[in-house]
Amino acid sequence: MDVSADGIIFWVVVPYVTFAVLVVGSIWRYRYDKFGWTTRSSELYEKRLLRYGSPLFHYGLLFVVLGHFLGLVIPKSWTEAVGISEGFYHFIATSMGTAAAVVAVAGLLILIYRRRATGPVFLATTRMDKTMYVFLAGSLLSGAWATVETQILAGGHGYDYRETISPWFRSLWYLQPEAALMAGVPAAFQVHILVAMLLFALWPFTRLVHAFSAPVQYPFRPYVVYRSREASVSSRAPRPGWDPSETPRRH
Amino acid sequence: MKVMAQMSMVMNLDKCIGCHTCSVTCKQAWTNRTGTEYVWFNNVETRPGLGYPRTYEDQETWQGGWVRTKRGKLKLRAGGRAKKLATIFHNPKLPSIHDYYEPWTYEYDMLLSSPQGQHTPVAKPKSLLSGDDMSISWSANWDDDLGGSTATMQDDPILKHMSEHVAEELEQTFMFYLPRICEHCLNPSCVASCPSGAMYKRVEDGIVLVDQDQCRGWRMCVTGCPYKKVYFNHKTGKAEKCTLCYPRIEVGLPTVCSETCVGRLRYLGLVLYDADRVGEAAATEDTRDLLTAQRSVFLDPNDPEVIEGARREGIPDDWITAAQRSPIWKLIHDYEVALPLHPEYRTLPMVWYIPPLSPVVDVVASSGNDGEDGRTLFAAISQLRIPLEYLAGLFTAGDTGPVERVLRKLAAMRSGMREVNLGREFPEETAAAVGMSGDQVQEMYRLLAIAKYEERYVIPTAHTEVARELEEMACSLDFEGGPGMGGAGPFGSSSGTPTPVAVENFHALSARQTADSPYGPSTPGRVNLLNWDGNGRPSGLFPPDEPGPSGPGGGEPPDGPGSLPGGRQDAAPDQPGGFDGSAR
Structure with missing residues (x-):
């Protein structure tokens, strides 16, 4: 199939660039700015709205991510092999996805309202935060709209993204990008994907990095942590010019 | 038996006069930065009273510390690991800033810049969180000396556990001061609460610290500490706590609060304890036996077996002597x-x-x-x-x-x-x-x-085998407002690599502070442009003028006053740069 130059740019170049920025940017940020790597919680300022907004948003988002994993990574042939019909898949994905989206969007709206309306929280919002919010809300809303437009309003089984978007997504990972698959995808999905890629490119430079430090190791470590002073001192990379003098070895 | 050393403190409350010198010097040393306005690593409470933050001792509400389960195990009162992770998006038991107090400043500028008028200008209090006018209604020691205690004292969590009639009588009968710092516990619940593993207890001296690079701001430590001595820096998004002034302790100096205590009521020294028995002692069934249980964890530093055990664990001999x-x-x-x-x-x-x-x-x-x-x-x-x-x-x-x-x-x-x-x-x-x-x-x-x-103060120094690394080891708290630190970066407050606190900085600073003249360069051959006001020629930048009647700046060493600035001929010739200062 022929692929337009636009197609190459949007569905091959942009994804790989995004991925590179995400990975390199995260490594750079981690090395350059460990101290800035935090949730920067504003709970101290305001608890009442956060109490509802934050769990709604985060848990909703976790289900959204899970849904994306199932839809994008698991090939259609696999689900069919275990006897899940297209109709059943469509029903589950649309209903669960819509529910998760509603929860996440509701949480996000509460959080954005809180951030704007609570004086100290708004003052603690950086320009980077605001930019991030635009893209975060953009991805969430465009994704929700894509689902509503193509899955619910369209009737029937809706648009089967597992024939186009999902294979394209997987093709990126085994380095044989098939941009052609994306040519006929509804505009709503295309917009969603592009906005999301911009969000991922922005990711390492925002507070979203806290997602990478989810404390998964916490359940597996002993409660009380001991560290030696010397260990913390010697873990620092030695400064240049401090190599020990060693006797040259004679051959 | 696993012998460990713990740097610990005793305070003799009879001698505390409630002067808050410890709190103030501690604040000047550690928490005079943005984001830590409300943070008092050391505070002095009047008892009976509410404490800081208000009613922190009421663990039914704040859920700090440990509880013993029916099966005799220890569990964090605020919930174990699963519950911690489940509530990570919103810590339900975190005190809000209003349980501490809303930090404020005064509009001092009004005193100077307000136009001439009939009324005396006033410096109104302004919230440091929102910038709005605020009325001050609480602070770190609002009920100091039982001030306003008729309105608040009945909320004292200790009194609540005592019988009813007591509260009324109590105010007439007694009052005392309770200075508090971090307890540097043997079984720290803040450390156990930290999902990131950023908090740790130092093996050498038992000081509990927060690794600022590893803290991710989940705030569980604030809840976990029953003494509420871990604070959340709301600007940097990191937990901060009393460090027992470890940079001082390491070189054998007492903590700032101890050093500056006018009542001389603080004691610092080592205690040896058996780390293997900590968990067992903390899980003692009856809370009233915990005192005895904790005492039984301590080891007699004069006991030859303990000395032997301490050596086996690599505790140096001078530390054992210090423990004795x-x-x-x-x-x-x-x-x-x-x-x-x-x-x-x-x-x-x-x-x-x-x-x-x-x-x-x-x-x-x-x-x-x-x-x-x-x-x-x-x-x-x-x-x-x-x-x-x-x-x-x-x-x-x-x-x-x-x-x-x-x-x-x-x-x-x-x-x-x-x-x-x-x-x-x-x-x-x-x-x-x-x-x-x-x-x-x-x-x-x-x-x-x-x-x-x-x-x-019997404080053994940290061992100097690693002295060179110590020079550049950044102090965990010296970020915002420290030497050379910037303001809010693109990623939030104080992002980026911190300038290390180094011996070099230390000496440069002390040289500047003790220099005879604040204007002249502190080192011969170097020019200090910081004090140059933009007029005339900065002192020492150019070779001295030919000796002549031009002025006292002539051929003096760089320390001397510079040449007079062009537009300021009216300034007295002995005041360099037109400063009215008198330092010389």
């Missing part, structure tokens, strides 16, 4: 006059207190009796149930026995030493009544009342 000379060990073990704060939290705290006898003495004296007389004091101690119960609520999980024994010892010391001051022998029977010898009581008197600097 430790005033803490004497106060906790030999004299048994120090008690832990809230042992019922099961964290095995390591800042202990000598409960105050003064309130009892005051009551006796104000009733017209002899407040220095042993027998009168002994009788008063057992009759004044209210102070006793209150102190027991603080130090022994409600068991009045140990508190009474301590107060009787202090009373014996007080009355016995009066005899000595009057030129008589120390009354052995008074000492014997509290299970001590006269000599022992006089030794205790020397430690508590004379309190020589070198006896109060």
